[in-house]
Amino acid sequence: xxxxxxxxxxxxxxxxxxxxxxxxxxxxxxxxxxxxxxxxxxxxxxxxxxxxxxxxxxxxxxxxxxxxxxxxxxxxxxxxxxxxxxxxxxxxxxxxxxxxxxxxxxxxxxxxxxxxxxxxxxxxxxxxxxxxxxxxxxxxxxxxxxxxxxxx
Amino acid sequence: xxxxxxxxxxxxxxxxxxxxxxxxxxxxxxxxxxxxxxxxxxxxxxxxxxxxxxxxxxxxxxxxxxxxxxxxxxxxxxxxxxxxxxxxxxxxxxxxxxxxxxxxxxxxxxxxxxxxxxxx
Numbered sequence: 001x002x003x004x005x006x007x008x009x010x011x012x013x014x015x016x017x018x019x020x021x022x023x024x025x026x027x028x029x030x031x032x033x034x035x036x037x038x039x040x041x042x043x044x045x046x047x048x049x050x051x052x053x054x055x056x057x058x059x060x061x062x063x064x065x066x067x068x069x070x071x072x073x074x075x076x077x078x079x080x081x082x083x084x085x086x087x088x089x090x091x092x093x094x095x096x097x098x099x100x101x102x103x104x105x106x107x108x109x110x111x112x113x114x115x116x117x118x119x120x121x122x123x124x125x126x127x128x129x130x131x132x133x134x135x136x137x138x139x140x141x142x143x144x145x146x147x148x149x150x151x152x
Numbered sequence: 153x154x155x156x157x158x159x160x161x162x163x164x165x166x167x168x169x170x171x172x173x174x175x176x177x178x179x180x181x182x183x184x185x186x187x188x189x190x191x192x193x194x195x196x197x198x199x200x201x202x203x204x205x206x207x208x209x210x211x212x213x214x215x216x217x218x219x220x221x222x223x224x225x226x227x228x229x230x231x232x233x234x235x236x237x238x239x240x241x242x243x244x245x246x247x248x249x250x251x252x253x254x255x256x257x258x259x260x261x262x263x264x265x266x267x268x269x270x271x272x
Contacts, residue, residue, distance in 0.1 A: 011245050018234055018249040022256045025229060029222030038214045100215055 005133040008066035008073070008126065016125055017063045019118060023111065024056035027103045034100075042099050048087055049102035052115075055079050056103075059122060066129065074126050080119035084108055088116070154203055158265040161196040162258045164189055168231075169254035176247035182238040186250065190231050193257065197228040204264070211271045220267045223260045230257055 009017060031050040039046055055076050062073030088107035091098040101110025108115030168189045175186070204224045211217045234253035238246040 025226040033218035
């Protein structure tokens, strides 16, 4: 039986899954074509954007599955946040290496700054899921051996 | 053909977005009306996909063509995903996800048309 206590899809989690899913889709499609059609133009930027796409897919999966994937999701969101900050800064310092707007370059401006905001929301949501799960476990312990919790 | 069809898709996606927000506010769940609009948009997107790929040759810039193809292929997937989530997860949050999905479809379709017409 899967760990049902860390359910990440309920409530606002549904919204996050959709936004992450759309971003994962947009980033993946674009980077596949960038790499296959004109990779030589900006190899570093396109490789980073392919990496970003993979991390978005992973984060979407973690949000949808919950359970033990919550911890993987925290790592994925942290990588995203670090990525958008580092690559965002780098794209302003070295404009030649980032000719097109990619997911992470220019702090995600090409995607309405969503890549900058999303990992923060993701991290907050995963933290809430984790806290709720821990609280629920503590409650179960306090109730002792009686598995039939009172209703309401 | 591409232009009127894209306008229709953007319009329907806008309607779906507003309706989903109203549903979320009233705490109503997904029903036949929302599914029918989603179905119509999907139909339009599939026709756009075929029409767009047939006429892709006239978009000469590689970067724009890449974006165009990526959006064409991604678009039909979005609302299928949000409708699936809304049926599975019966809450007002799921209505919010339909609203976000519909908004993304409207924006991405408008961007498609922008690229298409630029090389018109």
